[in-house]
Amino acid sequence: MKKFFATILALSMMLSTAAFAAGESPQELEARKQVPATAVLTSTDSDGNTTDYYYKDKVSKTNYKVSVSKEPLQVISTASKVAGNKGGRAVVLSQQQAEDMAKEYYAGANVLGSFVRKxxxxxxxxxxxxxxxxxxxxxxxxxxxxxxxxTGVKFSSAxxxxxxxxxxAANAKALRPDGHIMDIELEQxxxxxxYEVKIWENNKEVEIKLDAVxxxxxxxxxxxAAKSVPAQSYKEGVELTNIDDDDANVVDEVKDATDAVDEVKDATDAVDEVKDATDDDDDNDDDDNDDDDNDDDDNDDDDDDDNDNDDDDNDDDDDDDNDNDDDDDDDDDDGDDD
Known part of the structure; x- marks a missing residue:
């Protein structure tokens, strides 16, 4: 039994590192509004004021990341990644075709620019x-x-x-008039x-930070060095370095979180197996005790039988003695009559 409780303690310590707090915080409630109702929270990551919430939706086969600040309470950005969808082996579509397809996915989209990347x-x-x-x-x-x-979505200040x-974005562009806006994000x-604004300029990725007030x-x-190129400037054979983009890596981070959940599940299953094994041992101990009790009962029965037999023998002996005494008395009586 001591081994069982020691195992439970060790496993519970491991489980506690991956367990989520019960209930939803105001930040989580804001994050929840940005994903489908069928999406399941898999993990969180916080730097103090901003918390990243990772969700997995098996219905749409899409993974999500939602970043929410605590002070002030607001959504900073969201990112989604369709599981299994990747880039192409080559650039086949033209810039115009790609931009038109984006408009098909998002009605009313006003295209601001496009890039080719790996x-x-x-x-x-x-x-x-x-x-x-x-x-x-x-x-x-x-x-x-x-x-x-x-798709990644960057929210404005609320x-x-x-x-x-x-x-x-306009202020940053004024500082780099020949550049192309690549990304904007509100941060602490x-x-x-x-506001951190990323601008492509002469094969450089310029980062400009502006006071939000x-x-x-x-x-x-x-x-x-830039890892992408404006679509209008792309030509076949242009050397590109693989990007390191938070939006693009959402699926990997959700997968890591899902793997952690699976490890917790495996640990829970191990606890159940240990408990079942312990219950079986307890049942066997009970069976052994029952056998011992049965042996005691058999011994008691044997003792009772022996005692009964002894009593019967004694009774028979007494009867025989009494019968003999009676016979002797009868013989004496017969002698007197003579």
Whole structure:
């Protein structure tokens, strides 16, 4: 029994590292609104103020990541990835065809730009657009057949006094007029909210950080080599490096989380097996005790039988003695009569 409880303790410690807190926090409630009702939360990751929620929807075969800040409470971004969909072996579609397909997937899409990139040695079109809700949409399409791979959505600030997302984009573009906007995201830096704007310029990926309140430049970095190219500039044979994109890697992170859940399930099954084995041992012990009790009962019965037999023998002896005494008395009586 001690081994059983020791095993339970060890496994429970492992389970506790992957267990989710009961109930939904305000952040989780906001995240839940961004995914289908059939999506299941698989894991979370927090840096203090911002929490990433990972979901898996088996119905649509789509994985999701939703980032929500605590102060202020708002959705920062979402990303989706269709399980199994990847880029093409080659760039077959034209820029116009890719952009038209993005409009088919998202009605009312106003295309802002598009890029060609490689992910896991496969080619994708990255199409940027808005649909009039103040958010930036970035859809990845298979460059060969146009299948939707996934979409990232960057939300504008919901806090009064801060500039909107596209105002930040305009401010960044003014600093780099020859550049092409690639991405925009609201984030926390040194306790201050800033917009991080990524711009493609001369094969460089320029990162510009702007104060979310004033829109003024906080810092910029133009030392990183670009891993994509504007679609209008792409030519066959152009060397591209595989991207390292949060939106594109959602499926891998959800898979890792799902694997962790499976490990927890395996551990739970192990606990059940140990418990079943312990229950079987207890049942066997009970059976042995029952056998011992039966042996005791048999011994008691034998003792009772022996005692009964002894009593019967004694009774018979007494009867025989009495009969003999009576016979002797009769003989004496007969002698007297004579």
């Amino acid at each position: 992910n896991d040695d496969r080619f994708e079109y990255l199409v940027l657009f808005d649909i009039g809700d103040g958010r930036l949409y970035r859809s990845s399409l298979n460059a060969e057949n146009g299948k939707l791979i996934g 806090t009064e006094g801060e500039i909107a997302l596209f105002e930040a 830096k040194d306790g201050k909210r800033v 004033t829109g003024e430049l906080v810092e910029q970095d133009d030392t990183k």
